[in-house]
Amino acid sequence: MTAPEWIAVDWGTSHVRVWAMNGATILARRDSDQGMGRLHASEFEAALLTLLGDWLDTAPVPLPVVICGMAGARQGWHEAPYIPVPCEVPVHGVAVPTKDARLNVRILPGLSQAKPADVMRGEETQIGGFLASQADFDGVLCLPGTHTKWAHISAREVVSFRTFMTGEMFALLSQQSVLRFSTADGWDKAAFLDGVADGMGRPAGFAAELFSLRARDLLEDPPKGHARARLSGLLIGLELAGSRPYWLGQDVVVLSDDSLGQAYVAALDAQGAVVRSAATEGVTLAGLVTAFKAG
Template structure:
């Protein structure tokens, strides 16, 4: 790497690790990734795993250790070092601005590293709706990135994932948020339930599969109390519906319906209080965001997309600047 890194940004998730070397102007000069997420590591393995990824970016001596700012699951209780959740307050100040003052330092054996972890957010009762108890870790950084790009933003933000987050922002402040376990629920149903015998991966670029996906959303929105019955109906259709084509095509159609049923249940809760002409901003992996976009536009919402990586890097840069500001 010819350019000199001024700091390193890290997004450490449950399943994956991503790192970027940035110069003094926050331009990316190198990047790397690894499948070694938090779930596969013991606390004493984090430093070595990080060094495997970024060793070539570090200075030769420890006279000026390189700052490393980490967001995500490295700060979980089962992670490297626990970074306590920062609670939402009564709205008298902006909790997102306070993250920079609550970074958790990590003691490392390699003196070339100066590691800090961004805290997550928690809420105990949501004054504007939402779960009474909820937490997020990693998404707060993406929300900071969004606000840095759209100062004073008000509206709904969805961050799709294994545990999807829906945040409500007002004038650049986070008011409340909800977590929906839709991704994990889909995985359990897809791979660990009786439905696994009937399902294949879907492709929403296929007109028939897209139709099955949207029909699943409409079905659960019309009668969410029948979700469990509709889920078993997938298995029954596989056994009895002679109009479905065979093998892979049938399994993909049924897989698309399952995806629609599960996502529809999330949207029934997440969008219940939103006017249908509302704009919803999506931040996350491209393929998953496109799935959410198809569903939300089908329901009449206007959807905006923000690049996942850009929001992470902008958010970490904002937090780093806030931490350095007296």
């Protein structure tokens, strides 16, 4: 392999991805389950060195390493303080002291919002990568996940954003509540869209609708995947009701390349929103490339 010029790192809570880079060209990639949630601050450097492995044999010294994500959290490797919005996506990272002189590590900061109180860490790099190829975008980016983000973008700035814990609530309800006996794998698109409509239109009945999922499973033997899809729809419907000021009448891009992103696109499309999608891995790496070039 050609000697890497620098290393791009996306360090999440549960996983970490590293790319050996030559400019904007990917030379190789490695993945690990050594996310922030499994490491003490003193263990990050060793985890990174393990991932880099033989890449260090021919790399320049010191080797530039640009990191986004949870490695910069207070509980991570080295805290990279939040930058308040409105602001452009940060491209200058916080220098991290290392024991190994072969490394020159920088961690990108996250974004914060005072009212209503909110933070993001990692998603800002995805936003920066998206804007690297669509600098004139003026609208809203939706970043689905455990904690879904809605960000208003204008004049290359993140103007405001809002986080919804929809993914975490789905996991808790489908895996740890009585609904775990009913939410088997599978998907029913019609049930999902009905759930979206009910979550948006009748939010006061949400808790009752949840128990109806279990009761219907016991009494009617619905099609496989019905309860799981409807639960997802109810939760996303509640989210769309709460995030309406972000997506109504706006150009919306869902940054996701998986089934969850497709669900958000379908839910928004059913509400008549102008929506399209873009893959997340490409924009994450593009954001890291932008930060590396910024120096």
